[in-house]
Amino acid sequence: MLLLLAGGANPGAAAETSLQLRPEHQRHSARVSEAANEAIALCTEWFGAPPFERLTVESAPAGSQAAGDRPGHVVVPMHWLQPARSLMLEADVTRAVVRQWWGVGIVLPDRFLADGIAEYAHTRMLERIYDRRFQREAYSTYEVRFFGGLLPWAIRALRLDRATAVVTLGEFRQIADVDVRSADSSLQRAQAAKIATALITLERYIGWPALQRGFSLAAERYRGKTMTAADFAQAVSDASDRDLSWFFTPVFNGPSHWDYAVESLTTEALANTTCGSAQCVRSTVVVQRNGNTPFTGTSQEPAGSFQSGRAVEIELQFADGQVVSERWDGRSETRQLVYDAPSPVIRATVDPRQVLALDLRRLNNSRSTRVDASGGKLSWTARWTIWFQDLLMTHAVLY
Amino acid sequence: MAAISALITGGWRVCRTPWLPAMVYLLLLLVTVPLGILVHLELPEPSRPFAVEPGAGPIPDLDWLDEVTAHKRSLLGALTPAVIGVAAPLSNIDRLLEGDTPTFALLVSGVMLLAWAWLWGGIIARVSSPPGKFLKACNSSFIDVLSLNFGGLVLALLVYGLLRLVLFSVIWPLVDEGQESTLLIWRVVLTLLPLFALVGVTVVFDYARIALVLNEVTVPAAIGMGAKFVRAYPWSVALLVLVSTLLAVGLLTAYAAFEFIPGGSVPTVRRIIELGQLYILARIVLRLWNASAQVALFEKLGTSETRN
Numbered sequence: 152m153l154l155l156l157a158g159g160a161n162p163g164a165a166a167e168t169s170l171q172l173r174p175e176h177q178r179h180s181a182r183v184s185e186a187a188n189e190a191i192a193l194c195t196e197w198f199g200a201p202p203f204e205r206l207t208v209e210s211a212p213a214g215s216q217a218a219g220d221r222p223g224h225v226v227v228p229m230h231w232l233q234p235a236r237s238l239m240l241e242a243d244v245t246r247a248v249v250r251q252w253w254g255v256g257i258v259l260p261d262r263f264l265a266d267g268i269a270e271y272a273h274t275r276m277l278e279r280i281y282d283r284r285f286q287r288e289a290y291s292t293y294e295v296r297f298f299g300g301l302l303p304w305a306i307r308a309l310r311l312d313r314a315t316a317v318v319t320l321g322e323f324r325q326i327a328d329v330d331v332r333s334a335d336s337s338l339q340r341a342q343a344a345k346i347a348t349a350l351i352t353l354e355r356y357i358g359w360p361a362l363q364r365g366f367s368l369a370a371e372r373y374r375g376k377t378m379t380a381a382d383f384a385q386a387v388s389d390a391s392d393r394d395l396s397w398f399f400t401p402v403f404n405g406p407s408h409w410d411y412a413v414e415s416l417t418t419e420a421l422a423n424t425t426c427g428s429a430q431c432v433r434s435t436v437v438v439q440r441n442g443n444t445p446f447t448g449t450s451q452e453p454a455g456s457f458q459s460g461r462a463v464e465i466e467l468q469f470a471d472g473q474v475v476s477e478r479w480d481g482r483s484e485t486r487q488l489v490y491d492a493p494s495p496v497i498r499a500t501v502d503p504r505q506v507l508a509l510d511l512r513r514l515n516n517s518r519s520t521r522v523d524a525s526g527g528k529l530s531w532t533a534r535w536t537i538w539f540q541d542l543l544m545t546h547a548v549l550y
Numbered sequence: 551m552a553a554i555s556a557l558i559t560g561g562w563r564v565c566r567t568p569w570l571p572a573m574v575y576l577l578l579l580l581v582t583v584p585l586g587i588l589v590h591l592e593l594p595e596p597s598r599p600f601a602v603e604p605g606a607g608p609i610p611d612l613d614w615l616d617e618v619t620a621h622k623r624s625l626l627g628a629l630t631p632a633v634i635g636v637a638a639p640l641s642n643i644d645r646l647l648e649g650d651t652p653t654f655a656l657l658v659s660g661v662m663l664l665a666w667a668w669l670w671g672g673i674i675a676r677v678s679s680p681p682g683k684f685l686k687a688c689n690s691s692f693i694d695v696l697s698l699n700f701g702g703l704v705l706a707l708l709v710y711g712l713l714r715l716v717l718f719s720v721i722w723p724l725v726d727e728g729q730e731s732t733l734l735i736w737r738v739v740l741t742l743l744p745l746f747a748l749v750g751v752t753v754v755f756d757y758a759r760i761a762l763v764l765n766e767v768t769v770p771a772a773i774g775m776g777a778k779f780v781r782a783y784p785w786s787v788a789l790l791v792l793v794s795t796l797l798a799v800g801l802l803t804a805y806a807a808f809e810f811i812p813g814g815s816v817p818t819v820r821r822i823i824e825l826g827q828l829y830i831l832a833r834i835v836l837r838l839w840n841a842s843a844q845v846a847l848f849e850k851l852g853t854s855e856t857r858n
Contacts, residue, residue, distance in 0.1 A: 175729045213730060231730035293612065295632050297644040298741075301734045306634045308809075308816045309610045319616040514594050514617055526819040527608040528593050531615065531629065533819060536586035537826035538633035538642070539655070540578055544833045545642045546651075546659040549706055549752060550666055550699040 166191055166201045168208060175231045176210040179240055183208055183227070186241035190248035190276050197272070197363050198370040202256030208244060213300070220247075220255045234305035236285070237294035238277050245273040252370060258377040261403075263331040266339065267346020268366075270321065274313035274347070290316040314508045317347045327511050328406035328443070349402045351508040356398075356448075356462065357391050364390040397450040397460075410442035411463060411501045412515035414485065418495035426493040434496035436488045438465055438479065441515075445481045446507050453482065464506070468498040497521055552851055553789035553843075559850075560843030563677040564835065570673060571834045577665055578830065581658060589625050593618060606815035607822065610634060628652050635809040639802055647741055649711065663703070667696035670841075674763040677842040679849060691763050698762055698769050702755030706748050713744035753787060754780050756841070760848045783851050790847060794840040801836060805829045 321344025448462030758776030
């Protein structure tokens with residue numbers, strides 16, 4: 152075992168860290184130390200004073216069951232080989248440190264909440280580490296493992312952003328309507344991914360400063376006490392000075408899922424009508440809610456036929472370059488938008504800024520009369536074909 | 551030194567017939583491009599344009615890929631991040647070792663088994679001395695080479711599969727608790743043992759194929775001659791295998807070095823295709839070079855007993 156005092160490496164860290172690494176993990180001591188110090192500094196900044204005076208990071212063999220959290224001591228499973236560009240090691244360390252605040256310092260009987268907050272908060276930390284190391288904004292470089300998981304390979308062309316990392320690595324789409332309160336342990340990753348994705352959604356909707364105040368207030372209220380999911384929701388609502396029950400209630404209860412789509416985009420020239428000096432073109436866009444839960448933006452019920460809330464954005468791009476943004480409370484199953492203008496709508500997008508990270512299907516979020524010319528599809532086809540050619544050549548070794 | 555001489559002779563013979571690798575490459579394109587087109591047609595348009603840096607290619611959008619391939623099997627099910635760059639050959643080697651290949655790929659591989667069985671007769675005849683007629687050799691030895699290749703494949707997989715099964719179900723559980731570094735060493739050892747057996751069987755059938763085409767003997771006789779040849783000249787045969795392996799590793803390293811634009815940008819679609827196809831073409835050349843060197847070695851060292 153290596154005992155390394157790493158405290159003081161980061162002036163923002165109030166606590167001292169020490170490492171207890173197995174011999175085969177000692178090569179990672181600098182990375183582990185940096186990640187732990189970064190996590191402590193940021194958690195202190197965001198959530199308040201650390202619930203320990205000294206933190207010991209102990210390594211465990213990869214794949215081993217992580218021991219329960221205890222104050223000032225985290226056990227992190229690590230691989231022997233870990234590419235520098237893949238921050239999966241740092242991800243595990245920062246997750247474990249976050250759980251010292253949310254799970255140890257504050258007792259969370261709702262396991263999904265502790266997992267989800269750790270999953271969410273660590274992505275912000277990793278972005279900073281990746282930026283500092285590689286001068287790029289990313290969560291990590293994508294890592295694949297071969298040979299029974301023993302040999303890693305970082306795919307440099309594939310950098311993950313925070314939301315993608317949470318959604319794809321957490322297998323969020325595989326279990327679309329996971330109930331976070333289910334006791335089935337096989338759902339733990341998907342439950343954590345759902346909560347983390349919900350927090351990313353909230354961050355994009357109310358802004359990081361407001362969400363951070365919510366975390367800070369919850370930490371202040373419940374330090375050394377027990378906090379339920381409802382308590383957490385109330386604290387974030389109080390801190391952001393708005394009722395967020397419309398958002399938290401479906402997230403924390405039941406098999407809720409969100410999916411908005413542009414159902415159709417049609418245009419037709421209107422005979423004998425003019426819009427300015429040109430003939431009018433009627434563009435009709437139908438937007439649809441496919442998910443079982445609306446993303447409204449308010450808990451206030453609509454009055455009569457009037458909408459209540461404006462959380463969902465619909466962006467319409469016209470052929471002459473104009474861009475129009477509409478708002479929708481996202482409650483009804485469909486919403487139709489009709490425009491008579493000299494130019495037709497060439498692209499309609501629901502949630503263009505991807506605020507609703509919880510949206511399960513993004514492919515249906517947009518319809519366009521123009522074909523994307525970026526070559527993104529073609530690059531995947533080319534790569535798939537080369538992969539397949541190589542596979543056949545590999546098989547050909549046998550005959 | 552016979553192996554080195556055979557390598558040089560084999561290389562020269564492949565250079566003398568550049569249409570051979572070109573033909574194999576065209577065949578590979580013929581089989582894979584239609585499936586690539588099918589994949590392209592199955593892929594939906596992105597909900598937002600792929601981000602493109604100036605002078606670089608579209609940044610792979612994992613979120614899009616994850617949604618496209620969620621709950622998908624078959625062609626799209628095989629579209630994973632591991633198809634990017636040098637991860638593709640690495641994952642293919644891993645798939646071969648682990649016996650994890652998509653069903654559609656096995657079916658297409660079966661078609662390629664037939665195609666290679668037809669080609670081998672002509673290839674061996676062309677790279678032998680004096681060169682024989684390509685089409686005539688392809689047609690005349692097709693059935694025999696097919697039987698031989700199929701038998702060799704079944705035997706190789708049987709030997710590899712059985713050995714691997716025994717080693718990984720008996721020894722691996724005993725070492726599974728160790729450190730990852732130790733685990734890796736054990737896994738390498740436990741993989742290499744059946745792999746050596748697999749290579750041994752494959753090499754015997756490679757020389758059997760040469761004997762079959764050049765000496766026009768029956769399949770059982772050819773297998774006997776192949777086995778005798780490998781037993782008679784193990785070092786020369788092993789040296790050829792070693793050089794071929796090193797060349798393949800070198801090619802993989804070169805592919806890894808050039809697949810990415812220095813500075814950290816994603817390659818353009820054109821660069822992906824050019825580099826990828828160059829890599830595949832180089833693989834074919836290496837495969838034919840190895841076969842040609844084996845023919846040269848067989849011609850040089852084969853005694854009357856092993857040759858006829």
